[in-house]
Amino acid sequence: MWAPSIVFGPLLLAAKSYLFGGLLSAIGLAGLILLVPRWHRFSRRWLVLVPAGLVVHDPVVLADTLMVRSDQLGGMRLAPVDTEAADLTGPASGYALEVQSLETVTTVFAFTPQDPGGKAIHMTGFLISPSRPGEALAAAANRGIPLL
Numbered sequence: 811m812w813a814p815s816i817v818f819g820p821l822l823l824a825a826k827s828y829l830f831g832g833l834l835s836a837i838g839l840a841g842l843i844l845l846v847p848r849w850h851r852f853s854r855r856w857l858v859l860v861p862a863g864l865v866v867h868d869p870v871v872l873a874d875t876l877m878v879r880s881d882q883l884g885g886m887r888l889a890p891v892d893t894e895a896a897d898l899t900g901p902a903s904g905y906a907l908e909v910q911s912l913e914t915v916t917t918v919f920a921f922t923p924q925d926p927g928g929k930a931i932h933m934t935g936f937l938i939s940p941s942r943p944g945e946a947l948a949a950a951a952n953r954g955i956p957l958l
């Protein structure tokens with residue numbers, strides 16, 4: 811209902827149908843105000859391979875950026891079905907990658923109304939879901955991260 815109101819609201823206003831055009835434009839504007847911040851949070855989900863290691867920036871799932879040093883990285887692979895790694899994929903779809911670390915890494919899940927202080931977990935492996943998992947694995951191999 812939101813997308814058509816963005817298109818047809820101004821068109822109806824231009825056609826001098828002020829009642830329906832104003833109503834649809836108001837619905838479109840309200841949807842824009844409510845949805846754009848949520849979409850922006852999704853656009854800020856990053857997996858970055860840096861010379862010092864791996865960075866997962868995900869304000870949807872994590873309270874703070876997860877940084878894993880190169881000497882902590884055990885390897886990466888496509889996640890098997892029966893993995894016990896912590897799930898950091900959130901609402902992302904697609905193939906998940908499993909990142910294994912050689913030592914325990916701590917992260918904090920994002921704050922929710924049910925858990926306002928967040929939830930800290932200690933993990934030796936976690937799942938992420940980049941939009942291009944093959945490219946992420948290739949980049950990891952180029953950086954010297956072992957593929958499992």
